[in-house]
Amino acid sequence: MAILIGFLPAIFWGMGPVISKIFGGKPIQQLFGMTIGQVTIGLSVYLIYRPEIQLIDFLWCFIAGAAWSLAQLAQLTSFTKINVSTAMPISTGFQLIEIPLVGVIVWNEWSAAGSKLIGFASIAILIIGIVLSSFNEDKESKNSKNMISGIIILFFSSLGYTATATLPKIGNAGGVASVLPQTLGSFVMASFIIFFLSKKQDIQAFAKPTYKSIITGLFAGLGTLAYLTSMSMNGVATAFPMTQLNVVVATLGGILLLKERKTKKKNHYLQLLD
8 A cells, every 4th residue: 555655646746747838827826826726635634634743843844845836936947948858857867866865864764785775776777767768869959058957947946846855754744744734835935936026027926827727736735645645654765766757647748748849769768767
């Protein structure tokens, strides 16, 4: 059961970028709508299960949610530079290096030498597959300003996702108890950002793209619930790499639903990754 739950975030989170691209709108509008959907899931989970949580655990989860909003805004911004099927493998590659390392160094997961060997070998194989899936035969495109700026944005985005994935582990809250404070944190941060930008730029907080993105947020909220549950059952170093199968879902969604162009060689690499 723990393994099955571990795969659910990949499905929910993998479809999120594809749906966001289909719905359109500015990145902050997409983020704001998503956090509304997420906090709806968080409140529903709380009202159903009424979990208890200590204040310090609540705060760590809240901060993790706020970090998620910053990371998600950066990732949505990267989609304006490079397409989804290119951005997601790059983002995943950064996170696959950062998050398991935090789990191993901070919490001494994979404590046995054999576990470390198998774990890092598995991550290396995943990273190779991700690099191949983001291979681009058009060298001019690869070296363009959009590609470079997109990669830089994705790197900073990955740092936020790393904080989101690891900070709840500091406390002792279970998966269900962590959902409400984390989704509240993401909603508060997104609200603050869109309020600030609405004063500086001509951006409407409540517009059609925002309402559409609530659906994306419902997917993300369910993914968060599944991840937090998996993290408490499997540990960070195991739970997180399992979620990164979302790159397969997102990349294939970009190709099949968004009609993003992929060369024959790249499609072959994607088959190897699968």
